[in-house]
Amino acid sequence: MKKLTTYGLGLVAGLAAIAATPAAYADDPQFFPMLVYRTGPYAPNGIPSANGMRDFYMLSNKRDGGANGVEIAVEECETEYNTKIGVECYERLKGKHGGATLVNPYSTGITYQLIPKAPVDEVPILSMGYGQTAAADGRVFPWTFNFPTTYWSQASAFIRYVGSEEGGMENLKGKKIALVYHNSAYGKEPIPTLEKLAGIHGYELTSLAVDHPGQEQKATWLQIRRLRPDWIFLWGWGVMNQVAIQEAAAIRFPMDHFIGVWWSGSENDVIPAGDAAKGYKAGTFHSVGATAQVHEDILEHIYGGDLEEAKKNNFGEVLYNRGLVNAMLGVEAVRTAQAKYGNRRMTGAEVRWGLENLDVGEERLAELGFGDFTRPIKVTCEDHEGSGPVLIQQWDGEKWSLVSDWIEPIREVVRPMIEEAAAAFAAENNITPRDCSAES
Amino acid sequence: MELLTAIFFTPFVEMWEFPTFFAEVVINGLLTGVMYSLVALGFVLIFKASEIFNFAQGVMVLFAALCLVGLMEFGIPAWIAVILSLAIMVVLALVIERVMLRPLVNQDPFILFMATIGLTFFLEGFGETLWGSNVKRLDIGIPKDVFEYQGILLSQFDIIAAVIGAVLVFGLAIFFTKTPIGRALRAVADDHQAALSIGIPLKTIWVIVWSVSGGVALVAGIMWGAKSGVQFSLSLIALKALPVLILGGLTSISGAIVGGLIIGVGEKVAEIYWGPLIGGAIENWFAYILAMVFLLFRPQGLFGERIIERV
Secondary structure, eight states, rough: OOOHHHHHHHHHHHHHHSSSGGOOOOOSSSSEEEOOOOEEEEEEEEHHHHHHHHHHHHHHHHHHOTTBBBBBBEEEEEETTTTHHHHHHHHTTTTTGGSSSSOOOOOOOOHHHHHHHHHHHHOOOOOOTOOOGGGBBBTTOOTTTTTTTTTTHHHHHHHHHHHHTTTSSGGTOOOOEEEEEEESHHHHTTHHHHHHHHHHHEEEEEEEEEEESSSSHHHHHHHHHHHOOOOOEEEOTHHHHHHHHHHHHHHHOOGEEEEEEEGGHHHHGGGGGGGGGGGGGEEEOOSSSSSSHHHHHHHHHHHTHHHHHHTTTTTSSHHHHHHHHHHHHHHHHHHHHHHHHHHSOOOOHHHHHHHOOOOEEEHHHHHHOOTBBHHHHOSSBBSSSOSOOOOEEOOOOOOOEEEEEEOOOHHHHHHHHHHHHHEEEEEEETTTOGGGGGOO | HHHHHHTTTTTHHHHHHHHHHHHHHHHHEEEEEEEEHHHHHHHHHHHHHHHOOOTTTTHHHHHHHHHHHHHHHTTOOOOHHHHHHHHHOOOHHHHHIIIIIIGTTSSSSHHHHHHHHHHHHHEEEEHHHHHHHBBBBOOSSSOOOOEEEEEEEEEHHHHHHHHHHHHHHHHHHHHHSHHHHHHHHHHHHOOHHHHHTOOOOHHHHHHHHHHHHHHHHHHHHHHHHHHHSSSGGGGGGGGHHHHHHHHHHTTTTTHHHHHHHHHHHHHHHOOOOOOOEEEEEHHHHHHHHHHHHHHHHHHHHHHHHOOOOOO
């Protein structure tokens, strides 16, 4: 029944957004295609993200009158987190309602497939905190954006965090760090960064792969037990996270030395483990809970003050909040573009400019209801990642709480790696990097 | 030379030098193997009675667990929810017999196999529609504490799961060999028409076997669901049962349990001692390699029935 309710609300939201009275808006709608996965093995993660995005788009129409008077329209397409279906969804939606504003693929696999399509179709990609890390170099990837931070920045921020917990980066020497990762392109993302930093700071890195789906990990955790690492990083997804947390508890590993990537740090990952998950930490790039003004606004405008109904739609959960931040940055990119091109429906190319010149400061975040909930962001032609800081959150058995300030990534190491990877991509694909000084 | 040493010498030296750790690997492999056997059992039961390879067995595990946890969310006590879930699986068996199997009596087994693929997709969608897609915590009170014995870390949960699995296998073995219904099931498996001609009610037998298989799916769902939460991925656990079936044979309950133990130990030992040589994560495919090596010597599986057709 819950699922039916969710679908129902999604459908109503989509139709409501599309069928708003013409008199209320001056122009064609600004269309945001939504590639969602409400079914399949990863649905527990896909549903809250999709609900968060949907609610923010609806709120933008109801609270703010759309994007400077231009109605926001959305339409969902179910990908099942399957790359092939995701690309089909993109193809189906990209030309609808006057053309797609931008696309949030919500899958690293789909992102990789869409990167070559983006300049051809003139639909920019916003892969917020996932996808191809090298896309942070906007000179090579003009149509792809991965702000506010990337996997490599996150990995380096984890090392900085562990250093601070150990009493200084110099104390990392001789420490053992294990990386338990999903055996896929996504899971392997942090390895080059962690290896590079191991060379600099002298810690010993052991990487242990877990095959999809990760339902059985006994062998991995027996190896961890033999290794006796000081810290463990988890780069998992779906059921792999829940099992890993239970297995860590089963070998009596101290949970406060166990840190997950931001895709291993939702309620879904810890609740099945029960008390065993207490103390587990994870990265994030926004705050926790339903604490911001935007939550109050959503509760009022979307759910009519019905908190129970809102909670049924994952209101305030980690991935719901990520969906909110994702949608907010997309809409702000449209407004940024409108500041240059005028208050009308923006084309994909114009939104690409908006994304590349996005500058959402503290004041603007507060106006949108996100004051202190996430970090201000500034994107440039060279840097499609933004400033890239990370927070650490911790599960106390009931809820997530923040246990760190914003942690800056180790940019002096990560950025050259990004540029090197982007240059290699450019060479492989005969791309001539842009001269950003010539861009306006 | 270095590679050969790493493959043929170093792992055995490690096992010899650290016997406690090796024992821990083997014991954990055995305990995991029992869990694989639980899933494999469901396949064996249905194949024994109807020669259908039930592609839907994995999703039946998920569906049973979803029903259990869904009922518990309504505040129903765990033991009542287990009984009700069992009842749901019996009803499911009745529906499957009436809607899917009866119209396909005497059809080629491959057609019945295709029908179970359809059943898989139906149950996946139906289960999600009824109970939602969120990960659900399943706690029926089995303790999850760990304890150390002679330096070996053991989980109470894994041991209890293994005991439950062993009792189930023992009970089913007796049921199949010592009871009239069990003998009737075997007769149906041998020849549908011959069984019908001597008065064995095929429809009833099918309902019984699908019900028992549903019950086994429920037990497997409880054990695996308590470890990882009840969610869609639970249906993929069937993939772990396939090498067990290849190795143990599709028609042998003993084969399912012995096959599970061999696969459980084999994949753990391989992952830990040989996995690092090639980047790890070898246990999934190694299980299939191990099963196929056995097939080279016993094509019917360890305990499967040897098929001899005379020309």
